[in-house]
Amino acid sequence: MVSSSSLAGHGHPKVVVIMGATGCGKSRLSIDLASHFRSAEVINSDKMQVYRGLDITTNKIPWADRRGVRHHLLGSLDPDDGEITPLQFRSLGEDAISDIASRGNLIILVGGSNSFIHALLADRFDPEAEASPELRYDCCVLWVHVSPTILKKGVPERVDGMLRMGAFDELAEYYHLRRTDPGARVGLRKAIGVLEFDRYFEKYPPTRVVGPGEAWGREDARERQSDPVRERAYQEALLEIMKNADHLIKGQVEKIRELRKSGWVLHSLDATQAVRLAMAPEEEGGGGGRSREVWEKDVVGRSVGFVNQFLRE
Numbered sequence: 290m291v292s293s294s295s296l297a298g299h300g301h302p303k304v305v306v307i308m309g310a311t312g313c314g315k316s317r318l319s320i321d322l323a324s325h326f327r328s329a330e331v332i333n334s335d336k337m338q339v340y341r342g343l344d345i346t347t348n349k350i351p352w353a354d355r356r357g358v359r360h361h362l363l364g365s366l367d368p369d370d371g372e373i374t375p376l377q378f379r380s381l382g383e384d385a386i387s388d389i390a391s392r393g394n395l396i397i398l399v400g401g402s403n404s405f406i407h408a409l410l411a412d413r414f415d416p417e418a419e420a421s422p423e424l425r426y427d428c429c430v431l432w433v434h435v436s437p438t439i440l441k442k443g444v445p446e447r448v449d450g451m452l453r454m455g456a457f458d459e460l461a462e463y464y465h466l467r468r469t470d471p472g473a474r475v476g477l478r479k480a481i482g483v484l485e486f487d488r489y490f491e492k493y494p495p496t497r498v499v500g501p502g503e504a505w506g507r508e509d510a511r512e513r514q515s516d517p518v519r520e521r522a523y524q525e526a527l528l529e530i531m532k533n534a535d536h537l538i539k540g541q542v543e544k545i546r547e548l549r550k551s552g553w554v555l556h557s558l559d560a561t562q563a564v565r566l567a568m569a570p571e572e573e574g575g576g577g578g579r580s581r582e583v584w585e586k587d588v589v590g591r592s593v594g595f596v597n598q599f600l601r602e
């Protein structure tokens with residue numbers, strides 16, 4: 290349990306920051322840490338997950354996985370109001386930090402948008418200037434590092450999983466809404482998946498399935514597959530999504546390295562082995578149990594050590 294006095298710092302709230310590329314397990318670590326330290330709250334710093342909507346496509350942590358941990362700026366903004374700027378995020382994040390600090394709880398900032406993290410934490414933020422190493426909070430920055438080769442290998446499976454969970458329906462509904470009202474939910478228009486599926490939906494407009502569990506676009510895969518031109522257009526959209534997810538990973542890692550070069554102190558946690566094992570088939574030593582063990586030891590255990598030390602300082 291964390292005592293409020295250990296979080297007060299020297300007048301600056303203490304903030305645990307979790308950085309890392311998409312698919313490395315940041316959200317999972319945030320919940321593991323919040324559960325370990327009990328009185329903790331999470332602030333999201335993913336620029337697409339701040340909006341309501343496209344929950345599967347933007348990969349928001351599902352309710353069940355949050356294990357009762359309170360989240361801020363996660364699906365709380367209206368995408369109809371347009372895209373927020375890093376400066377606006379700085380102000381919203383500041384309010385969330387003050388709010389959590391007033392309850393004496395541990396603050397965990399987590400998300401893949403490094404420009405938002407920088408905007409919130411920099412002592413003086415200038416959108417035009419280079420990254421600044423001077424921070425306005427007492428921070429313990431954890432970098433969940435996974436070899437980009439391994440992360441990229443996991444992309445097709447992640448995309449497949451999202452589609453199985455209903456990303457296609459979400460995207461079909463989003464497309465339909467923007468068709469009827471081009472200004473609708475503009476905040477989300479850059480989420481990976483939206484543009485990539487545009488061309489497909491232009492040729493094959495989504496239809497509404499009426500009745501119980503009413504949804505947009507639910508496609509009959511067999512019907513699609515029986516039309517080779519249609520199937521090719523669908524596969525092209527998926528390929529574009531995977532390509533852009535690869536780009537996102539590359540950009541995120543570059544940005545983190547830049548922040549480190551500018552003077553940010555990062556505690557690096559190597560989650561490569563844990564992620565590799567989670568992806569590997571059982572006969573190659575993979576599977577849930579072994580991966581969980583490695584994750585607990587390499588990532589959670591070491592993070593707890595860094596955070597404990599930070600809280601004592």
Ligand code: ATP
Nearest residue numbers: 335337338346347401402403404405479480481537
């Ligand atoms: P920059 O603003 O310099 O591009 P950043 O760190 O602010 O970098 P990223 O989080 O890297 O922002 O996001 C860049 C782009 O990647 C977003 O504009 C969006 O197109 C896409 N993206 C980011 N996060 C998600 C997400 N959760 N779901 C879907 N697409 C995303």
